[in-house]
Amino acid sequence: MRQVDRELRIFVARLLRLGLAIVALLAAGTIALVITDGLNAWTAFLHTLDIVATTGAYPASSDTGSEIVRVVLTVLGVGTLFYGLVSVTELLVAGHVAQLLTARRMQKMIDATSDHYIICGYGRVGRQVARDLRGAGARYVVIDADPANREDARGVGVRFIEAEPSDDRALIQAGIERARAVIACVDSDAENVFITLTARELSPDIAIVARAAQEDSERKLVRAGATRVISPYKSSGAEMARIALHPQVSGVRDVDAEYRFEEITVVEGCEGAGQTVGDIRGGAFIVGLRRLGRGFEPQPAPETVLGVGDVIMAMGTPNTMDRLETLFATTHTYRGASL
Structure with missing residues (x-):
């Protein structure tokens, strides 16, 4: 999701630059034709638009200066439009539009979910938690930063957010204010502590179940606000x-x-x-x-x-x-x- 958003931001920036280039080209062409052909501003604008779009609705002038302006406008107009076509084609071929639509549908599903569980981490422990919750008929949302885990989750229809589980925005996006509990089960004890601290700050009353690999981490997780600490080992x-x-x-x-x-x-x-x-x-x-x-x-x-x-x-x-x-x-x- 983050990669898709980054690519879309780049695409939007390219479109903005393209739009500014077209506006500048039309303005420069209009001024040039007013000078070379003696046309009024509106007529010169229409002639410039006709040349840039290569429609050929207006006859060419025999004036040398006017012909030079028309050649320059034709070359720049065709190049600019070709650049825009390549940009749009690249976005479609790369599949970012489909990914964006999928991400938007996923977010709508998450926004409609309440009284659910938020699973932070989709490793071996997280997948087992998800299987047990699914078997019990419970609703849940997964937060994990690994794109490979996103593909695995997509295969079983999991509501998945590709982000760092300790990120405030990710937990808010997962609907922590509507959730029943947060399950912090990433492989790193330090990350589980950060997840617990963030979740407790965002929702003071929510139940938090955290995983700990080391005994020292159990005490830290409790101090961070974990309701229950589980040590799988x-x-x-x-x-x-x-x-x-x-x-x-x-x-x-x-x-x-x-x-x-x-x-x-x-x-x-x-x-x-x-x-x-x-x-x-x-x-x-x-x-x-x-x-x-x-x-x-x-x-x-x-x-x-x-x-x-x-x-x-x-x-x-x-x-x-x-x-x-x-x-x-x-x-x-x-x-x-x-x-």
């Missing part, structure tokens, strides 16, 4: 470690700072197999049970007996969920002397 590392330690845990979601939601599979040999929901829940909430061969049961009754292969959906504090993970872990006996 820390989160994925913690989840990988939890799954490695507790293979029976098939899914983990942080619901809040004090609660998390997990899917735990009842495996053979675990302490919880054969017990009832009331026996194992402790301080956790058992919100669902997917039973092997018997479908899904929301909020299973306390007397429901758990069998091998059942999947428990539970929510609770880290301590209560750690207890459940241990309860459904397969017990192993290790003998150091025999290893």
